Amino acid sequence: MTKEDCFYLGRIVKPFSYKGELVLFFDVDNPEEYLDLEYVYIEINKRLVKYEIESMRPHSNKMVARFKDLMEDEATLLVGKDMYLPLEFLPKLEGNKFYFHEVIGFSVEDKTKGNIGSIKEIYDNMTQPIMVLDFDGKEILIPIIDRVIKEVDREHRLIKIEAPEGLIDIYLE
16 A cells, blocks of 8 residues: 555554553544544555554544554554555545545636646645646646635536636736
8 A cells, every 4th residue: 555545544642541552633524434444554664554453432532542463562653653544435525625636637717717727736734725737837826715616527627716806817927
């Protein structure tokens, strides 16, 4: 399993008890949806290693889990490690909601400017996620907000937007 085939689930935060349990932070909207997980992949030395889950329960806004066949001293070595799951574990989104990885390569069509390129990446390390479009070698940045995104057409790999007046012109001049 490679990271490209997975999504980031969260991180192992700290040991929980003397029994080898660990506190897990799930970086998802509804952590409870993942209570019945049978396994997770944990990144160790830039490789994903599969760990089977023996038990898991909610604890505050996190989870407490015990991994199968993992001794207490081994469990503490996992603290600070990132966890991943295969992409097929992601719930299907509908309407104008989308996962950033799924729209790479989609065409973008503005209400007034027409086709303004295709999505080459998403910047998500800011307060506002931004689509990075390639339009004939020029880069156009479009904020991912509800008032801009008007329609996501998965079948035709197209996103229709209504960009704020003048935004696109800044990049095309």
